[in-house]
Amino acid sequence: MHDPFVRKETSPRRFLLLQGLMGPFFRMVGIALRKSGHEVYKINFNGGDQLFWRLPHGIDYTGDGQHWPVFLEDVINRHQITDVMLFGDCRPMHKAAIEFCGERHIPVHVFEEGYIRPDWVTLEVDGVNGNSSLPRDPAWYRAEAARLPPAPVHNTVPSSFRRRALEAVAYNAADILTRWYFHKWNDYRPWHPWTEGIGWLKRLRNRKAAEILTQEIMQHITDSGHPYMLFPLQLDADAQVRLHSSFAGMEPAIRRVISSFAAHAPSDTVLLIKEHPLDNGVRDWRSLINDIAREHKVGDRVFYIETGDIALLVQKARGVVTINSTTGTLALACGVPVLAMGQAVYNIPDVTDQCDLDTFWVSPTPPDKATYDAFRRVLIDRCLIPGGFFSEQGLKQLIQGVLERISRSPAPERIASETVASGTPHFRLHLPTRKPSRASQPTVVTHDRV
Numbered sequence: 001m002h003d004p005f006v007r008k009e010t011s012p013r014r015f016l017l018l019q020g021l022m023g024p025f026f027r028m029v030g031i032a033l034r035k036s037g038h039e040v041y042k043i044n045f046n047g048g049d050q051l052f053w054r055l056p057h058g059i060d061y062t063g064d065g066q067h068w069p070v071f072l073e074d075v076i077n078r079h080q081i082t083d084v085m086l087f088g089d090c091r092p093m094h095k096a097a098i099e100f101c102g103e104r105h106i107p108v109h110v111f112e113e114g115y116i117r118p119d120w121v122t123l124e125v126d127g128v129n130g131n132s133s134l135p136r137d138p139a140w141y142r143a144e145a146a147r148l149p150p151a152p153v154h155n156t157v158p159s160s161f162r163r164r165a166l167e168a169v170a171y172n173a174a175d176i177l178t179r180w181y182f183h184k185w186n187d188y189r190p191w192h193p194w195t196e197g198i199g200w201l202k203r204l205r206n207r208k209a210a211e212i213l214t215q216e217i218m219q220h221i222t223d224s225g226h227p228y229m230l231f232p233l234q235l236d237a238d239a240q241v242r243l244h245s246s247f248a249g250m251e252p253a254i255r256r257v258i259s260s261f262a263a264h265a266p267s268d269t270v271l272l273i274k275e276h277p278l279d280n281g282v283r284d285w286r287s288l289i290n291d292i293a294r295e296h297k298v299g300d301r302v303f304y305i306e307t308g309d310i311a312l313l314v315q316k317a318r319g320v321v322t323i324n325s326t327t328g329t330l331a332l333a334c335g336v337p338v339l340a341m342g343q344a345v346y347n348i349p350d351v352t353d354q355c356d357l358d359t360f361w362v363s364p365t366p367p368d369k370a371t372y373d374a375f376r377r378v379l380i381d382r383c384l385i386p387g388g389f390f391s392e393q394g395l396k397q398l399i400q401g402v403l404e405r406i407s408r409s410p411a412p413e414r415i416a417s418e419t420v421a422s423g424t425p426h427f428r429l430h431l432p433t434r435k436p437s438r439a440s441q442p443t444v445v446t447h448d449r450v
Helices: 025-035 047-053 068-079 092-104 138-146 161-177 193-205 207-224 239-243 250-264 285-295 310-315 327-333 369-383 392-408
Strands: 014-017 039-044 058-060 083-087 108-113 120-125 228-232 270-274 302-305 319-322 338-340 384-386 445-447
Touching: 014 025, 014 068, 025 039, 025 047, 025 083, 025 392, 039 047, 039 068, 047 058, 047 161, 068 092, 083 092, 092 108, 120 369, 120 392, 138 369, 161 193, 193 207, 207 270, 207 302, 228 250, 228 310, 228 327, 250 270, 250 285, 270 310, 285 302, 310 327, 319 327, 327 338, 327 369, 369 384, 384 392
Parallel strands: 014 039, 014 083, 039 058, 083 108, 228 270, 228 319, 270 302, 319 338
Antiparallel strands: 058 445, 108 120, 120 384
């Protein structure tokens, strides 16, 4: 039977994968690239990475950030790596890798949640979001889109919250159980993996009650007849918030939005704050938001919901306030005004409202349809792949798109092999058999499985 993932190419490349999303996505990418004739290697930074890889050429990194560049250079030289892949360009190890690869002219393929949601994944070279090479000139998008054929028909793909939650719990459990081995791993997230795992289980347990409460709140808003402004939350540990905006996290952003809303929004307008669908439940956003709203005497006009179809919510909103969430593109596609408080790839004139937050509540300006359509068309052509992470159908479609995008990109020249340290041990065990000395330097540990 024909395997759609088999795409033998005339110029095989040698891929090095760093951290991916929690789940099997990078493993599936590795399988597909191998079937296409490429060599694939993967660096595991913790037990969660290791759990979801389970393919040949898994390389464990047990060192710290200081030794990481030397270790990475050794791996790249040793295996003559031509391409690097990673998810999220702002993680400390990834930032250092992108800088090193830039000096060596090695392309870095960066995955992120899709600029346009749902059913899209972002794949750009060397950086995404605030680090994207895409310009902010609306005239450029109009000119580029005029040269492209119409966008292909796009179909929705299923996504499972339960699957996402269970994969996160499994990843964090594996991380905790192998901390004795990956003893210098410093998670980029501000909480312990055990805390996050418990948070996911609580969210999964309370899912039905949250859905009922959301329905009650939305019915109340509908019955009142008051217009609402939507503020979709982002993940509190999201580097796009912390590095590409003036906010150190979601709490100061929430305080800024509610205080501005209380002082400047029309008295008949409601503020609807929506939890991020991938929030791990560690922070009690509902209590925080209710306290801040009462402090500003707008407790009866500020509502917080945990669930709900974001695509439907933006359609009925009078405007959307965001830091740099991709929910902004959903609203723009519906002609809904959007104000971005941070650096966002879509925050360009004629697309988002360029006024200040205080003014936006009173007179939001909708996007120019022709400019947004051109922007969207260019995104699809250059850096979007249809599919999703949390269903078999979505992953299958995504992997096919990744292979097609990789085959379209020119194969880089293979790096000349350089002198590397000899005598590095290679083990055939999936899990480490002994605890390494804390005084020793990190070594390359490869798990070869066939």
